[in-house]
Amino acid sequence: MKATRKTTLYQGIALSFLLGLLSCVEEINLPIRQIEPRLVVEGLITTDPPPYAVKLTFTGQFSSLSQLPEGLTVNGAVVTVSDDQGRTVRLKPDPLTPAYYYLRDSTFRGQPGRSYILRVKLEDGRTFVSKPERIPDVPPIDRLDAAYQRAPAGPPSPDTYTVLLDTQDPPTPGNYYRWSAYAYVPCWAGGVPTTFAGVTLNTTFGAVYGPLTDVGSDALVNGNRISRRPVLTLPVYTLGRRYVEVQQYSLTQAAYQYWTLFEQQRTRTGSLFDPQPASIEGNVRLQSDTTKLALGYFGASAVSRRRLIIPSDTINYGRFIVRFGGLFANVCGDAPGVEPVNWLDGK
Known part of the structure; x- marks a missing residue:
């Protein structure tokens, strides 16, 4: 009887203590730090024919990754690009895509060795000007190859192809590169795929994109071959051809440093060895x-x-089905794509 009374007493004390704590909790609304909006510029002129796009926004609070708040789009700006020979072309805003301005003049095209300047005059009268950006030459991509890799043991994940690039770095030092790549890969449109006369049925195609910040320099390989450099990883959801395109861009030293810092910030993991977070300022x-x-x-x-x-003809279809069955059905979503045609024409 005494033990029961003690237990009840302790429970009452604990409950009173907890209620006391709850009654002392006050909601505190921390003030949101107000920072003056800053202009954000994203633009690139290349040796490809126009159009060239420039995206203009302001920094601010985003509520969605897929939709840009109306107050953060830069509309009504006067945007021009000038070359080092005195020619200036005005970019026109896209009426359907806020914040985007396009240079569509087919006679204005980036040329290696020439320099270009961007000017942005905002509606409030402020004018922003870029530093002159010279187009360095870029060597051709000599070869693309693909290496097949089995998925590691553990949670089910697809096998992969790694796309590998070969190019020849020029003998002069100070060459900087950025690589961009995309591919259309076959996917199961639903159910377990079947084959007839060597053709995979019930197949659609989805797009896979590589990172935009894949950069490198010739500091350690000047004048030598850049061989079997990985530029894209493709999942193997089912068998069939994979259609790959790789772009090799030249960079100025300033652009290389910018994208290197950008990637360092993007890949921070929170460890003690990560670089300190900071605003990465451009040109x-x-x-x-x-x-x-x-x-x-x-x-x-x-x-x-x-x-x-990539033909995928070296993969044993029967063993592939035994391993994965219908595991990767519908991974490309509800918007199926069609298989590309004439992919290698002129390439």
């Missing part, structure tokens, strides 16, 4: 006060391209 400044910088970067690059078709 666009306020004309009346050059200490005030915009974010983002206006670049100029030469481009070489190469395409590849």
